[in-house]
Amino acid sequence: MSMNQIAFGTGITGVRVSMAKPWAVRAELPKAPDLCADRSFLRSGSSSFRRRDLVFVVNPSGANGRTGKEWKKLLPYLRSRLGADCNLCESLTSGPSHAIDITREAIREGADAVIVVGGDGTLHEVVNGFFWAGKPVTNHDREVTHSTALGLIPLGTGSDFARTFGWKNDPHEAIDRIAKGQRSRIDVGVISGEDGEPHYFVNVADIHLSAKAGYYASRYKRFGNLCYVIGALKAFVGHRNQDLKIKVNICNALCPSSQ
Secondary structure (H helix, E strand, O other): OOEEEEEOHHHOOOOOEEEOOOOOOOOOOOOOOOOOOOHHHHOOOOOOOOOEEEEEEEOOOOOOOHHHHHHHHHHHHHHHHHOOOEEEEEEEOOOOOHHHHHHHHHHHOOOOEEEEEEOHHHHHHHHHHOEEOOEEOOOOOOOOOOOOEEEEEEOOOOOHHHHHOOOOOOHHHHHHHHHHOOOOEEOOEEEEOOOOOEEEEOOOOOOOHHHHHHHHHHOOHHHOOHHHHHHHHHHHOOOOOOOOEEEEEOOOOOOOOOO
16 A cells, blocks of 8 residues: 655745736737746836736647647737736747746746646646645746746536636636736645645645546547546546555644644
8 A cells, every 4th residue: 555645835945826816917928848048037126116027828729629729719818908017928838838938937037927828737836836855846036036937727528626716617717817816826736746845735645446447538538528428438447446544733823833
């Protein structure tokens, strides 16, 4: 039997992540497979009015290619709704774990927010990009006082995280929330397996049957939401219950300290 150690919330220093504070988008969208070639916009310096720097992490192949198509359609509304008070960088993911690397570089370069454009899978990668070697990623510039926020425009196959907040799976409403400056604090959980490698999550962590269903569902994303039905059916085939031992560490803020 294996043992997983799970820690939730404020037991991890600096893991509380806010939903992205809204700023506007400039008219021209830089196109690049990774972070923008001209990264000077992430070093805007100090002034009475500082333009905010947003990095949009887009999974163009999400939802069987629908995410990329819908994102292009959404751009005019994004510009008209948010105005022209912000520097924008659009980063398209090219494969698994690419969003992790994009997020880490964006944070180190001083981005004010990293906004996920996609579903729960892309969100999961971006959340893990906020950490490196078990610690939060920080800005290279130690004089910068702001921290990078996390944002979401749901455009993926699944949007369970958005539903957790009672949000509709509507990207236009997501932009409206950004425009209104709505922010929420969320807890981040981390699971450490036998190899000691931490994996962070903000919504749900599945094991055994439900994890198998999710694994199979990911292989049938081309069928849209039907992939979850297929995944569940395949997971049930040949399934056998197993005994597991799980150790849960509740955050220090909720538990009395013990010496």
